[in-house]
Every structure is written in C-alpha cells, then in structure tokens.
Amino acid sequence: MATNSSAGHACPSPMKSVSNGIFQGDNPLHFALPLAILQICLVLVVTRGLAYLFRPLRQPRVIAEIVGGILLGPSALGRSESYLHAVFPSQSLTVLDTLANLGLLFFLFLAGLELDPKSLRRTGKKALGIAIAGISLPFALGIGTSFVLRETIAKGVNGTSFLVFMGVALSITAFPVLARILAELKLLTTDVGRMAMSAAAVNDVAAWILLALAISLSGSKQSPIVPFWVLLCGCGFVICASLILPPIFKWMARRCHEGEPVDEMYICSTLAVVLAAGVVTDAIGIHAMFGAFVVGILVPKEGPFASALLEKVEDLVSGLFLPLYFVSSGLKTNVATIQGLQSWALLVLVIFTACIGKIVGTVVVSLSFKMPLREALALGFLMNSKGLVELIVLNIGKDRKVLNDQTFAIMVLMALFTTFITTPLVVAVYKPAKRERNTDHKQRTVERKNTNTELRIMACFHGARNIPSMINLFEASRGTNKHEGLCIYAMHLMEFSERSSAIMMVHKVRKNGLPFWNKGVRSESNQIVVAFEAFQQLSQVSVRPMTSISSISDMHEDICTTADRKRVAIIILPFHKHQRVDGSLETTRTDFRWVNRRVLEHAACSVGILVDRGLGGTTHVSASNVSYFITVLFFGGHDDREALAYGIRMAEHPGINLMVIRFLVEHETAEGIELVDGNSKPDEECLAELKQKISKDGSIKYEEKEVRSAAETIAAIREASFCNLFLVGRAPDKAAIPLPLDRRSECPELGPLGSLLASTDFSTAASVLVIQQYHGSVSPNLALDLEEGLPDSESN
Numbered sequence: 001m002a003t004n005s006s007a008g009h010a011c012p013s014p015m016k017s018v019s020n021g022i023f024q025g026d027n028p029l030h031f032a033l034p035l036a037i038l039q040i041c042l043v044l045v046v047t048r049g050l051a052y053l054f055r056p057l058r059q060p061r062v063i064a065e066i067v068g069g070i071l072l073g074p075s076a077l078g079r080s081e082s083y084l085h086a087v088f089p090s091q092s093l094t095v096l097d098t099l100a101n102l103g104l105l106f107f108l109f110l111a112g113l114e115l116d117p118k119s120l121r122r123t124g125k126k127a128l129g130i131a132i133a134g135i136s137l138p139f140a141l142g143i144g145t146s147f148v149l150r151e152t153i154a155k156g157v158n159g160t161s162f163l164v165f166m167g168v169a170l171s172i173t174a175f176p177v178l179a180r181i182l183a184e185l186k187l188l189t190t191d192v193g194r195m196a197m198s199a200a201a202v203n204d205v206a207a208w209i210l211l212a213l214a215i216s217l218s219g220s221k222q223s224p225i226v227p228f229w230v231l232l233c234g235c236g237f238v239i240c241a242s243l244i245l246p247p248i249f250k251w252m253a254r255r256c257h258e259g260e261p262v263d264e265m266y267i268c269s270t271l272a273v274v275l276a277a278g279v280v281t282d283a284i285g286i287h288a289m290f291g292a293f294v295v296g297i298l299v300p301k302e303g304p305f306a307s308a309l310l311e312k313v314e315d316l317v318s319g320l321f322l323p324l325y326f327v328s329s330g331l332k333t334n335v336a337t338i339q340g341l342q343s344w345a346l347l348v349l350v351i352f353t354a355c356i357g358k359i360v361g362t363v364v365v366s367l368s369f370k371m372p373l374r375e376a377l378a379l380g381f382l383m384n385s386k387g388l389v390e391l392i393v394l395n396i397g398k399d400r401k402v403l404n405d406q407t408f409a410i411m412v413l414m415a416l417f418t419t420f421i422t423t424p425l426v427v428a429v430y431k432p433a434k435r436e437r438n439t440d441h442k443q444r445t446v447e448r449k450n451t452n453t454e455l456r457i458m459a460c461f462h463g464a465r466n467i468p469s470m471i472n473l474f475e476a477s478r479g480t481n482k483h484e485g486l487c488i489y490a491m492h493l494m495e496f497s498e499r500s501s502a503i504m505m506v507h508k509v510r511k512n513g514l515p516f517w518n519k520g521v522r523s524e525s526n527q528i529v530v531a532f533e534a535f536q537q538l539s540q541v542s543v544r545p546m547t548s549i550s551s552i553s554d555m556h557e558d559i560c561t562t563a564d565r566k567r568v569a570i571i572i573l574p575f576h577k578h579q580r581v582d583g584s585l586e587t588t589r590t591d592f593r594w595v596n597r598r599v600l601e602h603a604a605c606s607v608g609i610l611v612d613r614g615l616g617g618t619t620h621v622s623a624s625n626v627s628y629f630i631t632v633l634f635f636g637g638h639d640d641r642e643a644l645a646y647g648i649r650m651a652e653h654p655g656i657n658l659m660v661i662r663f664l665v666e667h668e669t670a671e672g673i674e675l676v677d678g679n680s681k682p683d684e685e686c687l688a689e690l691k692q693k694i695s696k697d698g699s700i701k702y703e704e705k706e707v708r709s710a711a712e713t714i715a716a717i718r719e720a721s722f723c724n725l726f727l728v729g730r731a732p733d734k735a736a737i738p739l740p741l742d743r744r745s746e747c748p749e750l751g752p753l754g755s756l757l758a759s760t761d762f763s764t765a766a767s768v769l770v771i772q773q774y775h776g777s778v779s780p781n782l783a784l785d786l787e788e789g790l791p792d793s794e795s796n
Contacts, residue, residue: 015091032095043323058423060180062387065323066416069330100328103321108289109274111176112296113306115201126369127198133365134383135171135206138357142170145353153406161218165397168210170354175204177387192375196382212286218400233284245298253305262308329391332398337406350414358384378430385422390415443569444605444774447645458489458568466574469615471535478541479652488543489566490532496551552591556598563605570606579613597749606642611758611768626655628724634662636683639729642773647727651700658700666708721764728753730772
C-alpha cells in the first residue's frame with residue numbers, strides 16, 4: 001500500500017508548545033502554538049479567497065474548502081519539500097488533526113441540530129421511497145465498483161470493510177451541503193426543495209448507521225465477535241442517550257424565554273455533554289463525532305435554546321476549526337498518485353457509477369410517484385451532492401487503512417466533481433416558473449384619480465439605524481381619516497449566509513421562496529418589530545413587519561416580487577450612505593447601491609430612495625408633535641408628478657406645511673429668450689389641481705421661479721433648503737432642466753436633483769426622498785442611466 005506523503009518519520013520528536021522568541025534564537029515555526037496559528041491563518045486565507053472566486057458560480061463554500069485543502073497538500077504546494085517541512089512538518093500533524101477533529105465533532109453537533117426527528121417521523125411515502133432508492137442503488141453499485149478496484153489498485157485491503165466503505169461513500173447525500181445549495185437557489189421551501197430535504201435527512205441518518213457498521217468492521221487484529229460488540233454498544237449508547245438527555249434538554253429549554261439571553265450554564269452544560277458523548281463513542285470504537293451528532297439530534301428544536309446554541313458555536317467552528325479538517329484531508333490527498341490510463345479510467349468509472357446510481361435511482365422513483373420529469377431530474381441532481389460528509393467517510397477509511405492513497409485521491413475527486421456539478425445542472429433543468437405579474441395590482445403609483453383609496457407602501461431597511469426616520473415618514477404619509485387608510489409593509493433586508501442559523505430560519509418560516517412574516521420568529525430584528533408594533537398602536541396605521549433573507553445579487557427579486565404580490569404603490573429604499581455625526585454622508589455598503597439600482601430597473605410600481613439626514617430626529621414623533629416643512633422641486637415629467645402627489649398627500653397631515661416650487665427655465669434662442677416649462681399637458685393638469693387645493697388648504701404654498709442657468713437653479717434650491725424634507729423626481733423633464741445640471745449626476749439612481757441634494761457641496765439638514773414613477777414599463781434609458789459612473793462607483 002502506498003504511504004501517505006505527510007506521514008514523516010515513524011517517531012517524530014514532539015514539539016514544545018510556545019517559543020522563547022526570535023531574540024533568544026528560537027524559530028517560532030518549530031513550536032506547536034505559533035505553527036498552528038500560521039496554519040489556521042493560511043487555511044482561512046486560501047479557503048476564503050477561493051470561496052470569493054467561486055461565488056459567481058453559486059457554489060457552496062465546501063467546494064472552496066475541499067479545493068483549498070487539496071492545493072495546500074502534496075497535490076500542489078506540497079510538491080515542495082521545503083514548504084511541507086516548514087508549514088506542515090510531521091511533528092505538527094497531531095495538533096492539526098486534533099483541532100480538525102474537534103471542529104468536526106462540534107460541526108456534527110450543529111448538523112444534528114439542523115435535523116428535526118419530528119420531521120423524519122412525518123416523512124411521507126414519496127420522500128421515503130426516494131431516500132431508499134437513493135441509498136440502495138448507489139450502495140449496490142458501490143459494492144460492484146469495489147470489486148473492480150480490488151482487482152486493480154486496491155489489492156490486499158480488508159474485503160468486507162472495503163465493500164461497505166465504497167457502498168457508503170457512493171450512497172451518501174450531504175444534508176448540510178444540500179441545504180445550502182437549496183437556500184442559495186431559493187428552492188429550500190419549494191416542493192422540490194422540501195422533498196430533497198426530507199429524503200436527504202433520511203439518507204443522512206441511514207448513512208451514519210452504515211458508516212458505524214463500516215467502522216466496526218474495519219478494526220485491525222480483531223476477533224469476529226468485536227464488530228458485534230461495537231454495534232451492540234453503539235445501539236446501547238443511542239438508546240441510553242435518547243432516554244436520559246431529552247428530559248434534561250427540555251427542562252433547559254423551558255427556562256429559556258423569547259427575547260431573553262440564554263443562561264450561560266445551559267450552554268456550557270450542553271457543550272460538555274457533547275464532548276462527553278464524543279468520548280463515549282470513541283471508546284466504543286465508532287468515532288467521537290457520532291456521539292456529538294446524536295446529542296445534536298436530541299436537542300429540542302422549538303424555542304430559543306437551539307438557536308442560542310447555534311449562535312454561540314457555529315461561527316467559531318465553521319469559520320475557524322472546520323477548514324482545518326479540509327487541510328487535514330488535503331494533506332492525505334495526492335492527485336499525482338492517479339497515474340496512467342488505468343487510474344484515470346477508474347476515476348471516470350467511479351464518477352459515472354456515483355452519478356448514475358444516485359440520479360437514476362432518484363429519478364425512476366420520482367417518476368413512479370408522478371412527479372414532472374424536470375422536477376425528478378432536479379431532485380436526482382440535488383441528491384447527488386456530496387461534500388463534507390463524503391470526506392468524513394473517506395478520511396475514516398484512510399485512517400483505518402481501508403483506502404490507500406490512490407483510491408482515496410480518486411474518491412476525493414469524485415466527491416468534488418459531483419458536488420460542483422449540482423448547482424449548474426439544477427439551474428439548467430429546473431427553473432421554477434416565474435410568477436405572473438399580479439393583474440389585480442391596479443394602484444401602482446401614488447398619483448391616482450381617486451386619492452381616497454388605500455395607499456400601500458413597502459419600506460425596506462437594513463438595520464435599526466433606518467427605523468426612526470422611516471417611522472416618521474410613515475407618520476407624515478398617513479393623510480387624514482377620510483382615506484381608506486395607509487398600509488405599510490416594513491421589510492428587513494438581511495443578507496443570506498451559509499450559517500446554520502440562517503438556513504434554519506429560512507427553512508422554518510420562509511414560504512414559497514418569498515419573505516416571511518416575523519410573527520413568532522426569534523431573530524435579531526425583534527427590537528425593530530417592537531418599534532413598528534408600537535407605531536401601529538399609536539397611529540392606527542396597519543404595519544406588517546417582514547424579513548427577507550437573500551444574497552445581495554438577487555435581493556431585488558424579493559423586493560420586487562413581494563411588492564407586486566402585496567399590491568404596493570411605492571417601494572421606499574434606504575440610500576447606500578448614512579449620516580455621520582458631523583453631518584456628512586458615509587457609505588454603508590456599496591452592495592446596497594446595486595440593490596437600489598436593480599429595484600429601480602425591475603420594480604412594477606413607483607420607487608423612492610430616502611437619503612436620511614434624521615427626519616424628525618432619532619425617535620418617533622407622535623402625531624400631535626409633528627411639525628415638518630416639506631419642499632417639492634417641480635420641473636415636470638412623470639417622476640416630478642409622482643413626487644408632487646406624495647407631497648400633497650403628506651400636506652393633509654395637520655402638522656405638515658408643503659411648499660411646491662415650479663422651475664421655469666429660460667433658454668436663449670436666435671429670436672431671444674424662450675421660457676421652457678416642459679409644455680406637458682399632464683403637468684398642467686396636475687398643477688391646476690394643485691392650485692384648486694391651495695384655495696381650500698392653507699398649508700400648501702405654490703411658487704414659480706424663472707432660472708436661466710444651473711447656477712441660478714442651485715441658488716434657488718439653496719434658498720429652499722431650510723426644510724425638513726425634499727421631494728424630487730429621479731428623472732425630471734429634460735427639456736425643463738438646465739443642461740449642465742442634467743449632466744450633474746454622481747449617483748445615477750438619484751438623478752440630477754437627488755445627486756445635488758445628497759452631495760457634500762450642498763449644505764442642508766433636510767432629508768431627501770427621490771421618487772421614480774412607474775408608468776407601465778421601465779424607461780428604455782433607465783438601465784443605461786444606471787450604468788453611468790460604474791468605474792467610480794467605489795468612491796460614491
């Protein structure tokens with residue numbers, strides 16, 4: 001059997017833990033602690049860098065971690081002996097493997113937390129049939145493949161153990177990886193996603209049982225009765241744990257209340273139980289991770305207790321310790337051992353067998369249950385994903401001398417390939433039908449013939465910083481009692497991550513791939529929900545808090561789809577900059593800017609972007625204390641009319657005064673000076689209605705200003721800057737705006753006037769709401785306008 005390239009000497013001298021420092025002649029890399037720190041940092045840099053590169057391909061992070069482990073091992077960088085001896089010397093491998101297995105132990109505990117035994121018991125016949133087919137056929141093909149490998153590159157291995165390990169390796173579906181792929185593709189709560197998760201959960205449990213059997217059969221120098229005792233003790237452990245631990249965990253969970261921190265003693269006690277269970281199963285002979293996995297399954301999933309455990313453990317384990325396991329695996333993987341036509345043919349055979357077994361078995365059973373062909377194919381591809389669980393099986397087989405170097409390398413490449421192709425194949429064959437545009441959605445703008453109908457607003461926010469101004473804007477928007485009312489959908493935008501807590505939250509409460517209501521859900525947005533509920537009780541406005549968990553690249557889809565389903569008239573988005581203490585605007589995240597741009601481009605209703613400079617201060621201003629002065633800058637066009645309609649509605653609030661300034665631009669021509677006002681009939685009708693309202697409502701004032709240049713226009717706007725809020729259109733009538741001002745657009749999503757009012761050159765304490773009106777279709781020039789200035793986007 002080939003030897004592991006990282007095995008080193010038979011008895012390497014042990015390393016001391018810490019050095020005395022370079023000034024006393026010690027090389028830190030010859031001591032365990034500084035070397036372990038270097039290894040961890042190197043692993044993090046490589047794996048996170050690869051994850052960033054693979055992100056456009058929508059691959060799960062486990063792909064980057066597997067590839068990173070292989071690159072750091074003898075397959076790539078490890079070809080340099082000096083590198084291996086300096087960074088991964090044989091003396092350090094014991095510490096590295098210990099840390100890696102500790103991370104693996106707690107990761108399997110987290111994997112157990114993600115599995116709900118109640119959902120397993122509720123698994124329908126369809127999911128159970130798919131799971132059985134997805135295990136049995138690949139297992140049988142794996143056993144068949146093992147005979148071919150034993151006759152070629154795996155001669156002399158333990159026959160029975162090798163058969164079982166190959167069967168398990170080919171029949172596994174990686175439940176944690178599958179959950180992350182489904183969440184990334186927004187399929188987690190679709191019919192296909194739910195079926196895949198149910199079948200994968202059954203598959204996962206069955207695979208661990210088979211792996212325990214394989215481990216019990218793989219011991220060396222044993223009598224035939226030893227595997228029997230190992231399995232018997234393993235079953236006894238599971239039975240005892242199932243009887244003793246659930247009452248204790250339920251007692252802890254009952255003492256953990258929503259909205260209150262979980263007692264540290266409960267967290268520490270649970271983690272100690274995880275470690276103790278690992279010791280017991282390791283002593284039995286079925287690996288410490290089994291004990292941790294069983295404990296994770298037995299923790300009750302209801303209430304804040306499980307969520308608190310996830311939050312405490314997952315970042316340290318998944319971010320820091322678990323990547324070490326991939327490096328530990330990568331140091332055992334030497335792709336160079338796959339040499340010659342025979343070895344590469346065996347690799348193709350293993351990949352073909354793995355894919356055919358999983359996909360064909362799943363598809364045939366799915367079709368027998370009358371699933372559509374596309375859904376059956378997508379399900380087959382999803383069930384074929386491998387990932388970390390596969391590596392665990394292979395590493396145990398390698399450590400138990402069941403797999404040699406060449407077989408191990410072939411199996412690792414098989415796991416990498418099958419997981420890598422999952423996402424593109426699913427995307428290719430299964431594209432859920434896009435929702436038809438809501439034909440019942442008639443009121444897509446604030447401007448409307450009957451102003452007494454209900455106004456529906458969807459306000460989006462990224463965190464608590466946006467809340468006070470948003471609530472004060474809602475208060476100003478509610479008009480008078482003669483209206484049918486104001487309905488607010490407050491959507492908390494959260495970026496999707498591969499954290500287990502995010503997966504659990506989405507899986508539990510997200511409905512049909514759309515944002516979910518916050519009611520009854522423990523999340524970081526609880527304080528935000530309380531703020532909106534308080535406003536609703538005080539103002540009699542219907543406020544419905546929502547949470548959307550999406551990746552930045554498709555967050556706009558959640559926003560636009562939900563706005564259409566809820567028949568919203570206007571979406572209000574926060575600007576990607578926030579106000580600092582000195583009054584200047586600082587970029588929060590550039591990514592938020594692209595979200596705003598995509599919403600402007602795709603929304604089927606009006607869109608507003610709020611440049612927040614503290615409208616009403618940092619607290620909710622009650623209705624009786626509202627005293628705002630709002631200014632509408634009117635040049636003409638769709639967007640300006642929408643801004644004016646919104647301003648008129650606000651003016652109905654008894655504490656708001658509205659100033660409408662209409663700009664008439666003088667252009668010099670050959671015949672003299674020509675006055676340009678856009679000459680739009682809808683504009684004239686809109687202003688005529690405004691003048692009628694002014695005669696009845698003293699809180700509205702109207703003024704016309706004649707300007708000849710951009711400088712005069714800016715000067716006129718500065719005179720009106722002593723207000724609380726500016727309402728402007730994103731794209732005023734170009735014929736009615738001075739040409740130099742039209743070209744002044746540092747932020748195309750704000751348009752020329754919004755960019756001016758949000759720039760550092762314009763000194764004002766007023767917030768700005770820039771509005772784009774929906775008028776049947778997206779402007780053909782909008783996408784082009786939004787692409788302007790992309791090279792300078794980072795500076796904006």
